[in-house]
Amino acid sequence: MDTSGYRSKADRKDTLNTLSYITPHLRPGDTVLDVGCGPGNVAWEIMQSHDGHVLAVDVVDYRRRELPHFALYDGVSLPFADASCDVVVVGFMLHHVPNEMKPAVLAELRRVTRRRLIVLEDTPRNALDRYFNRRHGEAFRKKIGSSAGYGFFALEEWKQVFEVNSLSVVDALPIGRFSRDWQQPFARSCFVLEPAR
Numbered sequence: 001m002d003t004s005g006y007r008s009k010a011d012r013k014d015t016l017n018t019l020s021y022i023t024p025h026l027r028p029g030d031t032v033l034d035v036g037c038g039p040g041n042v043a044w045e046i047m048q049s050h051d052g053h054v055l056a057v058d059v060v061d062y063r064r065r066e067l068p069h070f071a072l073y074d075g076v077s078l079p080f081a082d083a084s085c086d087v088v089v090v091g092f093m094l095h096h097v098p099n100e101m102k103p104a105v106l107a108e109l110r111r112v113t114r115r116r117l118i119v120l121e122d123t124p125r126n127a128l129d130r131y132f133n134r135r136h137g138e139a140f141r142k143k144i145g146s147s148a149g150y151g152f153f154a155l156e157e158w159k160q161v162f163e164v165n166s167l168s169v170v171d172a173l174p175i176g177r178f179s180r181d182w183q184q185p186f187a188r189s190c191f192v193l194e195p196a197r
């Protein structure tokens, strides 16, 4: 497994940008869980500097990084105890969850989160954003052989989805359109959530 590098400069820039939204929420000793870790860059970067456990799960395994605490799971039932993860990170994953499954997935995220749930998401603002989001969603479903509907929401819609599912929105921060590279000017946001108990 490649433990040294990124696929591209844009990947590295994007990962470090994602990290900048997560690290302010980490405390020494925290258990951090990355749900939908994909290549594992974000979890791996957290491991490099964080004094605590880093766990990662996904529904498919296409890691490019050595993550000692990685597990495959069924996409809904997280294999962790209630409130066992201080900080849970969900990077650009929820839009792949069919809309009818989102409440179950969010309930599980809420169940395992002790302090902070950090969700990074596409938040389309215009027709071009929605076009690229749709293409991305379709490509992923083709990869996993799924024909389910997809759910890319605008910023206010995500906020509503979180609140309805008992997750309080502490902050909603815009992610710069050019934080990846100028050829991929995605409209994205970072939501800082906490379980409403």
Ligand SMILES: C[S@@+](CC[C@H](N)C(=O)[O-])C[C@H]1O[C@@H](n2cnc3c(N)ncnc32)[C@H](O)[C@@H]1O
Pocket: 018, 035, 036, 037, 038, 039, 040, 041, 042, 057, 058, 059, 060, 074, 075, 076, 090, 091, 092, 093, 096, 097, 105
């Ligand atoms: C666009 S990638 C993002 C990867 C990584 N979080 C990042 O920010 O680089 C989306 C990931 O979500 C994963 N995924 C899709 N549905 C999922 C589910 N229900 N539970 C966990 N992961 C899921 C996919 O397998 C994929 O790895």
